[in-house]
Amino acid sequence: MAEIWKPVVGWKGFYEVSNLGRVRSLAHTIMRSNGRRQTFRSRILRPCVLHDRGGYLAVSLSRSGKGHTKPVHVLVARAFHGPCPKGQQIRHRDGVTKNCRSTNIRYGTPTQNSEDRLQHGTFLRGERCPSTKLTQKQVIEIRNRAESSSSIAHIYGVSPSTIRNIRHGATWRWL
Numbered sequence: 001m002a003e004i005w006k007p008v009v010g011w012k013g014f015y016e017v018s019n020l021g022r023v024r025s026l027a028h029t030i031m032r033s034n035g036r037r038q039t040f041r042s043r044i045l046r047p048c049v050l051h052d053r054g055g056y057l058a059v060s061l062s063r064s065g066k067g068h069t070k071p072v073h074v075l076v077a078r079a080f081h082g083p084c085p086k087g088q089q090i091r092h093r094d095g096v097t098k099n100c101r102s103t104n105i106r107y108g109t110p111t112q113n114s115e116d117r118l119q120h121g122t123f124l125r126g127e128r129c130p131s132t133k134l135t136q137k138q139v140i141e142i143r144n145r146a147e148s149s150s151s152i153a154h155i156y157g158v159s160p161s162t163i164r165n166i167r168h169g170a171t172w173r174w175l
Helices: 072-081 110-120 136-144 149-156 160-167
Strands: 005-007 015-018 023-025 028-031 037-040 048-050 056-063 066-071 089-092 105-108
Touching (some): 072 089, 089 110, 136 160
Antiparallel strands (some): 015 023, 056 066, 089 105
């Protein structure tokens, strides 16, 4: 696949993004406060991983001394697929957040994005969710127990409402 470069939306003349998910700064010259000119060559930016935002790749763009961290998949989507339609969000076809190629990025509804995450196995539910207190085995045991919700809650260290939600299928409904 040939690499195609397009201007980063809102940063024309400063940065470009490619269909392969790479971002580069363009050659430019600035005037320093001491009156001297400084010339910068064009270079490929090294992305960082946003661990606190799902592991997406991001680059730092700067203009007039102010830096802005931008997710690479957003830059690719805007440059190659246009603005995001209202009510939609960016989806990764293969579920790999680090794959920012334009062929892997598309727009879709939040429901479609959730369905993609289920299909890819990247949806955090059940034991995969970091905040869960119960295992699938315990949930099945809870559904099979005849005691009151409050007594079962005491045994498993959760609230009675959690037990009721499990029994009525409001949570863990896929089991």
